[in-house]
Amino acid sequence: MIQRGVPKMSYQRKWFITFLAVLGTATLLSSLCSAVHAQEPKAGKLKVYVTLPEAYTFVDEKAIGPGNQSIRLGEGKHTLSVENYGFKPFRQDISIASGETTKVRVDLKRMAPRFPVRGGASKLKLGPQPGGTMPSS
Numbered sequence: 001m002i003q004r005g006v007p008k009m010s011y012q013r014k015w016f017i018t019f020l021a022v023l024g025t026a027t028l029l030s031s032l033c034s035a036v037h038a039q040e041p042k043a044g045k046l047k048v049y050v051t052l053p054e055a056y057t058f059v060d061e062k063a064i065g066p067g068n069q070s071i072r073l074g075e076g077k078h079t080l081s082v083e084n085y086g087f088k089p090f091r092q093d094i095s096i097a098s099g100e101t102t103k104v105r106v107d108l109k110r111m112a113p114r115f116p117v118r119g120g121a122s123k124l125k126l127g128p129q130p131g132g133t134m135p136s137s
Contacts, residue, residue, distance in 0.1 A: 002016045002040075003129075019133055020060075022066070030078070039073055039106045040109070042074065042098035042099075043072050043073060043075065043096075043098065044072075044073060044074075044075055044096040044097050044098055044099060044100045044101065044102065045070060045071065045072055045073070045082070045096075045100070045101040045102070046059070046069075046070070046071045046073055046078070046094065046096060046101075046102050046104070047068075047069070047070050047071075047101055047102070047103045047104070048064075048068060048069045048070075048080065048082065048104050048106060049068050049103070049104070049105045049106065050067060050068060050082055050106045050107075050108070051106070051108065052084050052087070052108055053066065053067045054066050054067070054081065054084060055067070055082050055084040055087070055106070055108055056082065056083055056084065057069045057071075057080070057081070057082050058080070058081040058082070058083070059071060059073065059078055059080055060078050060079055061079070061081070061082075073096045074096070074131045075091060075096050075097055075098040076095070076096060077094070077096075078094050078096060079091065079092070079093055079094075080092050080093075080094050080104060082108065083108075084108055086110060086111060087108035087109060087110055087111060088108065088109045088110075088111050089108075090106050090108055092104065
């Protein structure tokens, strides 16, 4: 009698084919994980402590936010700026190391008024005067 169809596989052959399939899948997943991990940029952390809670922090000219900040950055050189109206801007080049935290304390210095008022503020007249007229020049 001639048997037609698929011949039966031995137990060892089935086991070997399953083993190769699992090994191939594991190798592929391992390669994908390594590729993704290799492309992930190395990062460190920058902690900025400011004395003025309304002072605004910038890193590499990108606005971060007001007050104290904790920022995750890629390793390498960056430019830190902290600014607040009426105060001298703070600028500093910083280096971030992978896995490490860099701490910077910023104490902004008040700027002198741009246009000092001579004779005191009592002589300064702003806006409409009584009677609805503007001050004359």
